[in-house]
Amino acid sequence: MPRLTLPAEEAYLTRLMGFVTQMAEASGFNSERIRSIELTTEEALVNVIQHAYPETAGNVSIDCQMDRNGRFIVEITDNGVPFDGLDFSDPDLDADLTARQTGGLGVFLIKKMADHCRYRREGERNILTLGFEVPTYDDRKHADETNP
């Protein structure tokens, strides 16, 4: 199964993202869906890079595969502090410009833009699984109609 493990450092973000992009492209997604896959993966990776290892160095792994149901699955694994992002409270979307806080959007975008997401802690590892449906012909037709 295609998999990339690298130090959880900003210097490796471009390479980590390039891996996911190429895997998504190889799976035949259109560019709009690829953007969603990239966005959710970037948010998860940046969180691991910034927050998972407050005191030590550590790695982050990405796995990409098509599951039995034809979904594209991205799995992000780290050995950092336990953190279930999916349990994190949503940002206040109604705040006006002055009151609006700059943080808290990453996890929210993941929840909204991935078709499926699941968090689990296995031993010392955080595993975040993101799933993306491959668009069927009907979905595409529908999208064309609603976005003329």
Next chain:
Amino acid sequence: MPRLTLPAEEAYLTRLMGFVTQMAEASGFNSERIRSIELTTEEALVNVIQHAYPETAGNVSIDCQMDRNGRFIVEITDNGVPFDGLDFSDPDLDADLTARQTGGLGVFLIKKMADHCRYRREGERNILTLGFEVPTYDDRKHADETNP
């Protein structure tokens, strides 16, 4: 440990190579040594892509790390047909232009350009380990003297 697994297909060669290059750069090698690391890795990867899976599809993995002795280690793993390249006979370097064969150079270059190489079969896997000494100050001085 930094590691990349991808389908053993030509379409992924650039990404596999980019991974090794970035790891070698991060380990502080000079550009001349990086070329040798790239060359030997490319030869091993191309061999896996072209020969390891004659009938099926399969993956290839690359691991990069510094070992306890300060050597940069590249490990190339596949699940293909058993093949010990290090046991392969050298090409005939004395043939003239007309007689010279175009094949058989990859394995030979690996043996000549890596500081250390070792092959082992573990279960269903071929594992080729390439080792590169990090140049010491004295080596560099010596290189300067011999290549003015």
Next chain:
Amino acid sequence: MSMEIVKNGEQDNCVLVAVKGRIDAVTAPEFDKQVGEWVDADTSDFIVDLSELDYISSAGLRSILGVAKRLKENDRALTLCSLKDTVGEVFDISGFSTIIPIFDSVEAALKER
């Protein structure tokens, strides 16, 4: 090109900027630096044309919000225009579409802001 920022001069007391490519965690610091300089060097409002922006992540949203807040503090305004569908979706989900004015074209932004 992963990100390109261009200043297209000034019109009706408004600096016109276009951002192309991607504003992500890698490019956002460059965006902050470049646009920050332009904001400091001027007293006008800003219109940012995103017609060639393909991708924005939360790091990019944070940068945009930062510029909007900074201008607001001095009674100046940030207006965006010409968002692609995928970028517009991110602005909608994050609620940014309701706190930053967004128009369909530079012309509309100049006229209606």
Next chain:
Amino acid sequence: MSMEIVKNGEQDNCVLVAVKGRIDAVTAPEFDKQVGEWVDADTSDFIVDLSELDYISSAGLRSILGVAKRLKENDRALTLCSLKDTVGEVFDISGFSTIIPIFDSVEAALKER
């Protein structure tokens, strides 16, 4: 740039070509195609300037050998010049330095080949 091939005209009945960057398993097919076309379109010898070649792997050596053999079959010759140290090392180890003439400069190649 991963590989760039330029034709620098003809001199003394010899086509002058320069290859820059890398000839590896990814770029070798492009080298074969481009240089193959030039070889077929002409009846001259070839001098290939490698002064800006940073990297060559066995795929690249195979391509070079292919061109040399193809020219030789028609009593034409391939001459190389200006190899960087790292590229020269690969030619030495593979024994190619003894079967393909290599000079220090285009001028030397033109004069002494």
